[in-house]
Amino acid sequence: MIGVFRLQRLVDAHEQFKMTIGEADKEFSGIMALIQEVHRICQQYGISIGHENPYSYITGQVGYHSLMS
Numbered sequence: 001m002i003g004v005f006r007l008q009r010l011v012d013a014h015e016q017f018k019m020t021i022g023e024a025d026k027e028f029s030g031i032m033a034l035i036q037e038v039h040r041i042c043q044q045y046g047i048s049i050g051h052e053n054p055y056s057y058i059t060g061q062v063g064y065h066s067l068m069s
Helices: 002-045 064-068
Strands: none
Touching: none
16 A cells, blocks of 8 residues: 555656646746847857856757756
């Protein structure tokens, strides 16, 4: 009986997690849009953004490697 209870808790937790994916995707898209806007403004005004942000690992480039890091 304990095994079934634990399994149900895992299934319930997974369902709760799946319900948060849409909101997390919206937040990620918003962050990516902000990064693109910063890049556009930097290009417009000739500002170099050659250094990395020490507070974040987000680069604005999405690919398999960045998603798996």
